[in-house]
Amino acid sequence: MSVPQPPEPIPGARLLFSLDPAVSHLNHGSFGAVPIGVQRAQQRLRDEMEANPLRFFAQGLIDRITHTRRHLADFLGADADGTALVANATTGVAVVLQSLGLRPGDEVLTTDHGYGAVGFSVARECRRTGAVTRALRVPLAATDEEVVQVVRAGLRPGRTRLLVVDQLTSATARLFPVAAIVAVAREHGVPVLVDAAHAPGMLPTAVRSIGADFWVGNLHKWGYAPRGTAVLVVAPPWRDRVEPLVVSWEQESGFPGRVEWQATMDYTSWLAAPVGLFTLRSLGVDRIRTHNATLAAYGQRVVGDALGVSPTDLPDPGGPGVAMRIVPLPRGVATTLDAARALRTRIAERLAAEVAVMAWGGQGWLRLCGQVYNRTDEYERLAVRLPPLLAQR
Structure with missing residues (x-):
């Protein structure tokens, strides 16, 4: 199965935020990001x-x-x-x-x-x-x-x-x-x-x-x-x-x-x-929802592929419009709350990427979000760099 097509970027949307451009902010769901206006x-x-x-x-x-x-x-x-x-x-x-x-x-x-x-x-x-x-x-x-x-x-x-x-x-x-x-x-x-x-x-x-x-x-x-x-x-x-x-x-x-x-x-x-x-309405509420959900699905698939996860093993959120997706981590990785927090910190410090790492059901999970300030290359870069980091454990 082919990787789903990512959405077209919303012109100018990234400039509405004051986020550090040196970091991939892929975890909007935890604390959000407040537009400059x-x-x-x-x-x-x-x-x-x-x-x-x-x-x-x-x-x-x-x-x-x-x-x-x-x-x-x-x-x-x-x-x-x-x-x-x-x-x-x-x-x-x-x-x-x-x-x-x-x-x-x-x-x-x-x-x-x-x-x-x-x-x-x-x-x-x-x-x-x-x-x-x-x-x-x-x-x-x-x-x-x-x-x-x-x-x-x-x-x-x-x-x-x-x-x-x-x-x-x-x-x-x-x-x-x-x-x-x-x-x-x-x-x-x-x-x-x-x-x-x-x-x-x-x-x-x-x-x-x-x-x-x-x-x-x-x-x-x-x-x-x-x-x-x-x-x-x-x-x-x-x-x-x-x-x-x-x-x-x-x-x-x-x-x-x-x-x-x-x-x-x-x-x-x-x-x-x-x-x-x-701000939400100015960009178009439905447009943002579709963009973010599509981008999150793209990121899930790209990172999942890099970790060797079959597309059929990538959890479905159970409905359209969900702009958060999870990817199962390798067996034994981040299976406790403390281990999940430690891995999130390692990814932030070594890969300059902010993600959520969850421990649920005896399994470690990587949670990715899609937002208007995100680009496809941020997920692709994470997909390339995350497997070697996990291998170092």
Whole structure:
């Protein structure tokens, strides 16, 4: 089978970013990259804040946050009155967990594809409350129907107080059928929290159509917003029960204000976020999505070929538009979290390439992303240089 054709570069897109040109930035999914125009918009807001802090915080800031929230919610197809701005998806998860009122004997159900920090948050809340957590094993190559069946079989009505499921997994770059999962959970009376950290900007997401009780997503990855910009969307029955991690002056205003207002936090990342969406729209949202997904597939195939991986053994993300792909590493390489971190550092230092290295299912995986600032030769260069580096172990 031939290597898939890479997409045509989007003219001028690379110049929109201030990334170090001496490094191949192939891991947009971890921390994103903020366009220069968005950086400048945030700096202007910071200058305004520092010119007169009292006026910035005391005169109209809540209205500006509300306006920003409505803009972002509209882009995501979410109810603005049920959407709160938060620092990141993990923060949103923590807000939900501590608002549930878990008790001894309750259960929080996850999958083995879940994000590590979310798993830590679930474990801590269970320790604090006496609840327990359980992870469902979902095979990497499972079909959507099989994923739903795994979830259906794993639910324990009356005991499972929350199901946490990823829309697009971080460790395995796998798209889950979250709307179908939510429907099954609802049949059993189990609330669902969808961790959609990678969805905003990458996937054509209409949050309302998913129907989850809780949905969290980052705008600072694929939405070109400054870091520290995410949303927590809450269904109407839960809004009065959601409490912030820190109580401040908007506590009596209810959700979402009580979650958003954290006193003297720097809100400029939120206020500049619409400029990120403007950048996205200026380049063409569908155009970017197609470009990035096609480029990630090309990179997966090129690097996979170099590592001797058959095309049939390269994991399929389970849907179009996914701009992250994983490649299995040789047997015994990066099979633990510490080993994966060490290999990522070696690749960064010796190959001048930023990638993600994951340890999942007893196997090491290389995760590659596609973004408008990437070029085909960056994946090709990695493909040439990575095998000798791995051979040195």
